Amino acid sequence: MTQFSTEDLLDPPAYPSVGYAVLADQIGVVMRSFDDIVFVQAEAVVALEAVAASLAKPGLRVLNVVTSMYGDYFATWLRRGGADVENVVAKLGRPVELAAFQAALDAMEQVDVVVLVHGEAANGVLNPLPQIAEAAKARGALLVVDAVASIGAHPFEVQTLGIDIAVIGPQKGLGGPAGLSAISVSEAAWARIAEAPALRLSTLSLLDLKENWLDRGADALPGTPAPLEFWALDAALNRIDAEEDGxxxxxxxxxxxxxxxxxxxxxxxxxxxxxxxxxxxxxxxxxxxxxxxxxxxxxxxxxxxxxxxxxxxxxxxxxxxxxxxxxxxxxxxxxxxxxxxxxxxxxxxxxxxxxxxxxxxxxxxxxxxxxxxxxxx
Amino acid sequence: MTQFSTEDLLDPPAYPSVGYAVLADQIGVVMRSFDDIVFVQAEAVVALEAVAASLAKPGLRVLNVVTSMYGDYFATWLRRGGADVENVVAKLGRPVELAAFQAALDAMEQVDVVVLVHGEAANGVLNPLPQIAEAAKARGALLVVDAVASIGAHPFEVQTLGIDIAVIGPQKGLGGPAGLSAISVSEAAWARIAEAPALRLSTLSLLDLKENWLDRGADALPGTPAPLEFWALDAALNRIDAEEDGxxxxxxxxxxxxxxxxxxxxxxxxxxxxxxxxxxxxxxxxxxxxxxxxxxxxxxxxxxxxxxxxxxxxxxxxxxxxxxxxxxxxxxxxxxxxxxxxxxxxxxxxxxxxxxxxxxxxxxxxxxxxxxxxxxx
Missing domain, CATH: 3.90.1150.10 (Aspartate Aminotransferase, domain 1)
Known part of the structure; x- marks a missing residue:
């Protein structure tokens, strides 16, 4: 049984530099991802905006599934960067219908990216990720999945489904802290990001995360990491590891x-x-x-x-x-x-x-x- | 004496909605500010980027004091938004010289904004804030101050000096958490921000913070606030209040x-x-x-x-x-x-x-x- 005393939150030790790569590996296990895992040092909506801002470029053709306001947000962020976004909007509070999705996909001459929210905490929807993934892959599109409200509650297999970018936050199904988030990024996704107008020196730049952390050996995180958040993530992931089947x-x-x-x-x-x-x-x-x-x-x-x-x-x-x-x-x-x-x-x-x-x-x-x-x- | 156990960081209670406005008032006291205080739910460099992104517009004339890389960052962010930025760059590792600052100020036909880092943790510099403030005010410019590495270590008086935008983080002089930051924003600054191309629905939008929090009665914060960070800020501010002279x-x-x-x-x-x-x-x-x-x-x-x-x-x-x-x-x-x-x-x-x-x-x-x-x- 744990206790909670706010004084105990004062003056925490720094999270050790060597620990971040270990946390990233544990996140990879949870997501069943073999791809790069990067941390965004803020809540998951910041990670989602960063994904959109880092991918967007004029002429990028995106099919975006909207089953809550998060789909609308994603369209706004992509369009801010010049992308052409086609929304397939589900009925209010309902999962996307596969027929509607397929029709929207078929109607597009070329599709560079498909975006989907897996689970919706806003209305209790679970979207048909495996089928969407298969259809997206069949068109050669990059697949971006917001798994913030599904990770830890539903099977989520980045590698098996071929998800190129997956965003999670630890604060829902994983029982962790709210002030950081993580993104799984495939090689194909990095290549696509590299084609976009380079967004650098920004909270919203995934390229910064790659160059300032991954490419430097995934040691000390750039910026000023919040120790409480990383210690709490550490504890949450260890609690999951301690479960019989993780x-x-x-x-x-x-x-x-x-x-x-x-x-x-x-x-x-x-x-x-x-x-x-x-x-x-x-x-x-x-x-x-x-x-x-x-x-x-x-x-x-x-x-x-x-x-x-x-x-x-x-x-x-x-x-x-x-x-x-x-x-x-x-x-x-x-x-x-x-x-x-x-x-x-x-x-x-x-x-x-x-x-x-x-x-x-x-x-x-x-x-x-x-x-x-x-x-x- | 406090203790630190990572398990105690799991499953914290939510920070109460009514508490945020109280924290903002306490921050106001620490900064000697009567202006609006808003929270950015990430480390202070995000708040700084948000200030630049929210102020910038084509034709905005800014005099930017550079005494470390943070000054360079600020110039980059402002220029991204189309602002005309004049840098006054100090000698390496030295405070800005007032004569150089005044000359740069005098050379500008109009100055909309002056930007200064008060204290530099990178090189131990303290810039001459009161004199810069006086000179900026004499030109009718908005004054933006990065006080992340001075708050709690040097007198910092928003009201007395007429600082329009002040950014702080709690993790240095205040002994608080690293995963959030706060901004004091004057009425004149809000007016200037309202003139910029409206950046909305973004981590970097101060207008979002105003409309989604201040204008709604400063109750529940928008998004998913990280409870550990706010409880830790609460404890840090209470520890300061408990000092004989705060x-x-x-x-x-x-x-x-x-x-x-x-x-x-x-x-x-x-x-x-x-x-x-x-x-x-x-x-x-x-x-x-x-x-x-x-x-x-x-x-x-x-x-x-x-x-x-x-x-x-x-x-x-x-x-x-x-x-x-x-x-x-x-x-x-x-x-x-x-x-x-x-x-x-x-x-x-x-x-x-x-x-x-x-x-x-x-x-x-x-x-x-x-x-x-x-x-x-």
């Missing part, structure tokens, strides 16, 4: 949490916002806001159960769904049960009929069926 | 450390790299590398004393000077003495005659004279 155990824990949550919702008499289990995030589960229920009242009513963590959807779906959070330490029996019961009781209190007892039973059964990976503690 | 006590402690270090050097028989005490940093003291001494050998020889922290100068002065670090916890009798003795013994071991006993006496005397602010522990 990252696979962590992924399975999130998968069980999602299964139990979805079983609980169905037992309540509610169809999960994303009906198809294979298209649903294992970090958060989106539950619908039934007709006649006021979203703010629903969220407020869930606060009656302290252990629950339920918040409105983000990015245009605020009135359509709430998100039951089972990320990291919350991917466990008690928080999952608290979420389902809080959602169920809140609906009941607002006059919507649900079967809370059946939901409790369903969550417990999902955890029993999942032993031992999803132990009930 | 930030003034912290500044005096650094001033005493600098005085004692410089007295020690002179007693060794060495003239400090910066002869004028008023032009020297109180975070690091630059000591010369005497003729005939090989820089790498000097630095290596100082490692014989474990408590010393002596490193080569940075930014072209590597062969000219070493830096005796007395920043934060090191602004105290023992680390200061260790630095001076290590430097002296290293010189002696390389055949350069020095009086180490006299230096020990001089450091002790400087601390005795300074009681109680610079207590010998």
């Amino acid at each position: 990252i696979e155990t962590v992924v399975e824990r999130h998968q069980v949490a999602a299964r139990a949550t979805r079983a609980g919702l169905r037992a309540l008499g509610i169809t999960p916002w994303i009906e198809d289990d294979a298209s649903a995030s294992a970090l958060v589960t989106a539950a619908p806001i039934p007709e006649g229920i006021v979203p703010e009242e629903l969220v407020a009513a869930t606060k009656a159960i302290e252990d629950a963590a339920i918040s409105p959807g983000v990015g245009g779906v605020e009135t359509l769904l709430v998100r039951l959070n089972h990320t990291g330490l919350r991917a466990a029996y008690r928080p999952v049960l608290a979420n389902v019961v809080a959602y169920g009781r809140a609906l009941a209190s607002l006059g919507h009929e649900v079967d809370v007892d059946a939901a409790i039973e369903a969550v417990a059964k999902a955890y029993q069926d999942a032993e031992p990976a999803g132990s009930t503690e | 930030i003034e006590t912290v500044v005096e402690r650094h001033q005493v450390a600098a005085r004692a270090t410089r007295a020690g050097l002179r007693a060794l028989g060495i003239t400090p790299w910066i002869e004028d005490d008023a032009s020297a940093s109180a975070l690091v003291t630059a000591a010369p590398i005497p003729e005939g001494i090989v820089p790498e050998e000097l630095v290596a020889a100082t490692k014989a004393i474990e408590d010393a922290a002596i490193s080569p100068g940075v930014g072209g002065v590597e062969t000219l000077l070493v830096r005796l670090n007395h920043t934060g916890l090191r602004a105290a009798y023992r680390p200061v003495l260790a630095n001076v003795v290590a430097y002296g013994r290293a010189l002696a071991s390389l055949g350069h005659e020095v009086d180490v006993d006299a230096a020990i006496e001089a450091v002790a005397k400087a601390y005795q004279d300074a009681e109680p602010a610079g207590s010998t522990e």
Whole structure:
């Protein structure tokens, strides 16, 4: 059991220079990547902007999948650098449809880059990464994947899927710090970046990271690394290593949490916002806001159960769904049960009929069926 | 006495939304600023790039003081945005000369912005901020100051000096975390930023910080704030508040450390790299590398004393000077003495005659004279 005292955060030792390459290797293992891993010393949205700013050039043809505001952000960043961006926009709060993606791909004479968010914490979507990857590769396009809200919760295999650029943050599925992020970059991606107008001496320059760190032997990081963030990443990766099957155990824990949550919702008499289990995030589960229920009242009513963590959807779906959070330490029996019961009781209190007892039973059964990976503690 | 265990860094509580505005007020007190304070959720060099990127526009006329590579960086960032930048470049490792600055200022028909690094950790320089501020104000120019390596070590008064934009990081003189930074922005500066081509939806956009945080009541920060960094800032600012005279006590402690270090050097028989005490940093003291001494050998020889922290100068002065670090916890009798003795013994071991006993006496005397602010522990 850990403790938290803010005074203990003062005057930490510097993170040792030799440690960064070790952390990068551990990140590589988690992502199943054999490519270069570089660190961005800020939250993952900075890494995403850096990827876009470093790739963009006039005439670069990009097919960009939009399943939340992050897809819109990426298009903005790419266009700022002169790229031609074609968006394939999914229905609000829904995964991209493969037919729509394929049609958009087929309609493009040439495709240099395909961009996809794997999992969406904003609305609980999981996009069909393996199929998108196959289609992108078939067109010879570079594949860029935002895996910030899928790493640690879903299988994510950079090498197997041929992902050229993958961005992760440690603060969700990996249970690590929020103030740094990491990018896996393939040789083909470095070559493409080298073709763009050289963005140098910038927070947003991947070339700087390559020349000032990788090409200098991956020793001391450039700039002023934040020791707390790297020590916390170290601890989080070691905690994953200590699991029986490492990252696979962590992924399975999130998968069980999602299964139990979805079983609980169905037992309540509610169809999960994303009906198809294979298209649903294992970090958060989106539950619908039934007709006649006021979203703010629903969220407020869930606060009656302290252990629950339920918040409105983000990015245009605020009135359509709430998100039951089972990320990291919350991917466990008690928080999952608290979420389902809080959602169920809140609906009941607002006059919507649900079967809370059946939901409790369903969550417990999902955890029993999942032993031992999803132990009930 | 604090302890450090990396496991304690896992799963920190979120920093409370209501706390950010309180932290901003505390930063305002430390800077003596009545202006808006915004946080950049990354190390201070990101905040500096954001300032340049947010101010720059074609035709903006900037006088930029260069006393280390940071001045060069700032010119690069401003020019990227189309600004006309006039550099006034000091001699290597020296503060800017006021006559040279005034001549450069006089030579410009119009000056929109003056940019200055207050203190330089790279070479131990302290630039003449009050005089530069007065001259800049006399021309009606906006004044931008990088105070990352002076805050907490030298008096820094945003309001009194009329500084329009001041950038700080907590990790040096304030003894705080490295992974965030803060900017004080005057009304005139916001107006100037509003005239620039709107940089939006970017890590480097100050307008984003204004609209997404200040204008929304300075509640929850946008993005994914790193809790470890904000809790550590909280602890560091509270530690300063707990000092008898707050930030003034912290500044005096650094001033005493600098005085004692410089007295020690002179007693060794060495003239400090910066002869004028008023032009020297109180975070690091630059000591010369005497003729005939090989820089790498000097630095290596100082490692014989474990408590010393002596490193080569940075930014072209590597062969000219070493830096005796007395920043934060090191602004105290023992680390200061260790630095001076290590430097002296290293010189002696390389055949350069020095009086180490006299230096020990001089450091002790400087601390005795300074009681109680610079207590010998």
